[in-house]
Amino acid sequence: MADTSPPRSAPTLVLIDASGFIFRAYHAIPPLTTSKGVPTNAVLGFTRMVLKSLRDLKPTHVALAFDKESRVERQKIDPTYKANREGPPEDLVPQFALIRRVVEALNLPILEMPGWEADDVIGTLARKAKAEGFCVQVVTGDKDFIQIVDEDVRLFDPMKDVHTRPEDVKERLGIEPKQMRDYLALIGDAVDNVAKVPGIGPKTATELIQQFGDVDTLLSRLDEVKKPKIRENLASHRESLLRARQLVSFKTDLPLEVRVAELTRKELDATRARELFTELEFYALLKELPQAGQGGAPGASEPVKEKPAPLPTTTTLVTTDEELQALAQAVRAAGSVSLVPAYEGLPFAAKLVGLGVALPDASTRYVPLRHDVLGATQVRPDAFAAAFKAVLEDVAVKKGGHDLKALTLVLANEGIDLTGAHDDVELLSYLLNPSRREHALADLARERLVTELPALPPAAEGRRGKKDRALADHSPEELALGFAVRAEAARRLAPELWKELDEAKLSELAQKLELPLLPILARMERRGVSLDTQELARISVKVDAAVESQVKEVYKHAGREFNIGSNPQLVQVLFTDLKLPIIKRGKTGPSADQEVLEKLAEEHPLPNAIIEYRSLSKLKSTYLDTLPTLVAADGRIHTTYHQAATATGRLSSTDPNLQNIPVRTELGREIRRAFVAAPGHQLVSADYSQVELRLLAHIADDAVLVEAFRNDEDVHSRTAAEVFGVAPDQVDREQRRVAKMVNFGIAYGLSPHGLSTRLGIPQETARDIIERYFIRYAGIRRYLEETVNTARKTGYVETLYGRRRYMADLNSKNRGVAQAAERAAINMPIQGTAADLIKKAMLVVDEELRAQKLSTVLLLQVHDELLLEAPDAEVEQVKALVARGMAGVASLKVPLKVDVGAGKSWADAH
Structure with a gap:
């Protein structure tokens, strides 16, 4: 690859086409807002480009060069x-x-000249810099800048990572850079309304x-132009051509009042910069900034918040039994501890390699247990368990950290049943902003403590490569400092998070629902569920045939063979071969996504066949091929539950999801x-009905x-009777199907367009049904x-139990974004409350099982369903217990109905 860097001896001036990149960034990044509704997509793209x-x-x-009243001077040449x-x-x-504000925080100078464009400012400054011995790098994506490229002036497009030198111009365009203005x-340029010569393209x-x-x-030599039409057009458009060259040529002698x-x-x-990026919620970019106190420019003009005390730069290793006992006693005396x-x-x-510990007095320790390094001084795992078991199992000692469920599971492998989980900063942060993508400890420390945590090896963060050490x-x-400082960071974060939860009236949700659920989920993950791999193999053969x-x-239906998994080939078949209408376009051409296929299915059988193929293929790859690989040594699958992942409060699961x-599909039941x-056991399934x-x-x-549910009516038939004006016993199957679609769709902001698409009926008919x-x-x-109106005023929606979701996009100027936010606002109080109910049910059922000293355990939570594993002798007792417990978690205007079943497999129980 050719060298694109300037000579090392020469100073380098980088000139950034700021105005050009603002618009480019805006169109490159989808609509994005902060939790307060401030649009930021252009700011984010622009900032990334500058930093890169x-x-x-x-x-x-x-x-950086900006436009300023930029049309004025060129409109003197051509008013259009x-x-x-x-x-x-x-x-x-x-x-x-x-x-x-970003530019100011990055401490970069801004250049602009009234009446002129950023192009002219850059052209002028590049000429001056060359004369003073500088190498110039112009950061732009605009091809117009090629006209100033030479041996001392190069272009760099950070979005495409492309450098442009004189030889690159010759190779790509076949002309010299100085000929670019003539080209x-x-x-011409349709975007800028610069007329072209008719008949002349690139x-x-x-x-x-x-x-x-x-x-x-x-x-001057028109008679040498071979094509008569081109010759004629050049002659008749001589004046506009010369005017166009004036318009596209950079002004390179502006009276800029700045020296290079x-x-x-x-x-x-x-x-x-850190405060601004935090305000804009640019959490990933915060990682690129220097640590607090490093690299700051002198004389910042704005007051800043008082900096938190720095995190420790050293920690104490606990390597003897005496030190271990002393630490355990210190934890008990303090009444709280933070552990990572x-x-x-x-x-x-997982086996515990070591443990980061932080005490309320801000002292930290690292307890090494399983470092497989020659000469490593560490404590024995059994000695650790003996010293810490009592204090970690004491509910009166409050435990803090980040992801206490993981800590609970790892300690369980040491024979310790952690209790007293209180300051899980991941969960606390999640409750404050459930729409946030992740709540990593390093990000929280960066934002709230204004500091960078010490780096950890890739293995500690689940991304060990082949060349990385275990x-x-x-x-x-x-490892000592990295884990000890993380424990201390979690300890310092907790009070501020609890304070904000109190202010938002979310503390009770944390204390009475989310934190008590944590050990239950840990036990469920640890228990796992048995998988019959032979049954799965039988299903897989059946699906292969399907x-x-x-x-x-x-x-x-296509009339020929093609690669069904290739989107370009599918597009070719649908829109070129079959000439089906193009519903919408993506960046690379016509779209063939699920929504498009569903609409096209009304006109041709192929799209529906594609949908069915995709469904079968996805289930096969996601479950039939993958589940056997996830079976642990105990013959069971141990899914991982995530409490801090969904905006509505629903639990999510991975490995497998x-x-x-x-x-409701036959194949889904087969997989179950x-x-x-x-x-000697059965699975017991308890599922909320139409919750x-x-x-x-x-x-x-x-x-x-309300009346329909109180009377235990078929609510879909009741709705059909109400909507179609017939007696309940006269409702036919199609009317009930329509009513069911409306009933379930209304909570998701179902529109006439959506109903017409799903039912294959005219939009006017759908609108009439909804009305x-x-x-x-x-x-x-x-x-x-x-x-929706309340959410626009308050900025959030709530469940019956106070769980919040902030809805900044409701005020977006982008109508599509605003409409999606409206649908989410309508749905969240309902789906979020359903999530709260199933979590409350898990607490009630688990407590009752323990109170009655039953051997039955909770295994899975999926959607509105709980799955338990019960000894044969306890099945009937457990069915009654779980039905009663789930139905009684809330007192509503309508009864909560629970469907309960049992069997040797999940399919039999459901």
């Missing part, structure tokens, strides 16, 4: 210049000021430039048949829906309207 440019180009001098351009999008306008004049323009050199020579020497790169204002374990792999099977292959000294048959079905096994009870619809009736206080529904169910309409 500074990192890659390592300039000695730097400046850029006249066809609309103003910036509404959600981009407030981002301009934020971008200026641009010939082809290829012809290149040929003409190669033959004549420039526009002036071309016009004044643009020396300065250190960024790290404190201000060092382990590798899935927690349910965690146990590191010495205690290598996939093969479906492939033939696809080929039959059990939430996605289809509930492979989940079996241990010998979200019942919650909708309660929350909306709709009299008709009749709202006439009969006036309480539902009121709930939908009031929920």
Whole structure:
């Protein structure tokens, strides 16, 4: 690869086309807002681009150029210049000021000249810098800048990671950089309203430039142009061509009141940048900033918050039994402790390599247990368990940390049953902002403690590569500070998080629901569920045959064979071969996603065949092929539950994701048949019936829906009777199907368009059905309207138990984004309350099982269902216990109904 760096001896001036990149970043990144509703997609893209440019180009001098009243001077040449351009999008306008704040925080100079574009400012400064012996790197994605490229001026596009030198221009375009203005004049620019010469495109323009050199020579030798039409067009558009060249040519002699020497790169204002990135919720970018107190620019003009005390830079290793006993006594005396374990792999099977410990007096320790390094001084695991078992199992001693469920599982492998979980900063942070993607300890420390945590080996973070050492292959000294400081960071974070939870009235949710659930989930993960691999293999053979048959079905409807998994080939078949209508387009052409296929299925059988093929293939790859690989040594599958992952409060699971096994399809039931009870046991399934619809009736206080549930009616038949104006016993199957779709869809913001697509009916008919529904169910309409209006005022929606989800996108200027937020706002109080109910049910059922000293255990929680494993002798007792417990967790206007079953497999029990 050719060297693109400037000579080392020469100072380098980097000039950034700021105005160009603002718009480019805006269109490159999907709509993005902070939790307070501030649009930030352009700011994020712009900031990434600037940081990457500074990192890659390592300039000695730097400046950003902005447009300022930029059309004025060129419109003196041609009043129509850029006249066809609309103003910036509404959600981009407030981002301009934020971008200026980013530039100030990065301590970068801004250059602009009234009446002129950033292009002209850069052109002028590049010329001046060259004359003073600088190498110039222009950061831009605009091809117009090629006209100033030479041996001392190069271009860099950070979004494409492409450098442009004179030889690159020659290779890509076939012309010299200095000929670029003539080339641009010939082809024009529709975006800027610069007229082109009719009949001349890029290829012809290149040929003409190669033959004549420039526009002036071309016009003086028109008789040598071979094609008569081109010759005629050049002659008749002589004036507009010369005017176009004026418009596209950079002004390189602006009277800029700045000297290149004044643009020396300065250190960024790290404190201000950190505060701004935190405000904008650019958590990933915070990692790229220097630690607090490093690299700050002198003389920051804005006051900053008082810095937290620095985290410790050393820690104490606990290596003797006496030190171990002393630490255990100190923990008991303090009444609280923060713990972060060092382990590798899935927690349910992991061995404790070491333990980071932080006490309330801010002292820290690291307890090494299993460092497989020659000469490592450490304590014996049995000595650790003997010293710490009593204090860690004492509920009166409060435990803190990050992801206490993982800590619980790892300690269980040491024979310690952790109790007293209190300060789990991951869970506390999640409750404050459930829409946040993750709540990593390093991110929380960076944002709230304004500090970087010491780096850990890849093995500690679940990303060990082939060349990386196992965690146990590191010495205690290598790991001690990293884990001890993490324990101390978690300890310091907890009080502030609890304070914010108190202010948001979320503390009770943490104390009475989420934290008590933690040990139950740990026991469920540790127990796992048995998998009949032979049954799964039988199902897999059956599905292989179904996939093969479906492939033939696809080929039959397509009229030929093709690679079904190839999107370009599928697009070719659908839209070129079969000439089906293009519903929507993506970045690379017509879309063939699920929504498009569902619509096209109304016109041709192929799309539906594709949908069925995809469904079968996904189930096979996700479950049938994968589940056998996840069976542990005990013959059971141990899924991992995540409490801090979904915006609604629902639990999610991974390895495997059990939430996605289809509930109502035959294949989904077949897969459930492979989940079996241990010998002498049965699986007991308890499932809330229509819980979200019942919650909708309660929350909306709709009299008709409430009455239907109180009378234990078939609510879908009742809705069909209300909507279609017939007696309940006269409702036919199709009417009930429509009513069921409406009942379940309303809580998800079902629109006439959505109903028409799902049912294959005209949109007007769908609109009429929904309108009749709202006439009969006036309480539902009121709930939908009031929920969205209230959320717009408060900024959030809540469940019956106070769980919040912030809805910043409700005020987005992007209508699609706002509508999606409206649907989420309508659904969250219902789905979120359903999540709260199933969690409350888990607490009640687990407590009752323990109170009655039963051997039955909770195994899985999926959607609105609990799955338990019970000895044969306890099955009937447990069925009654769980039905009673789940039905009694809340007192609503409608009864909670629970369907309970038992059997040797999950399919039999469900």
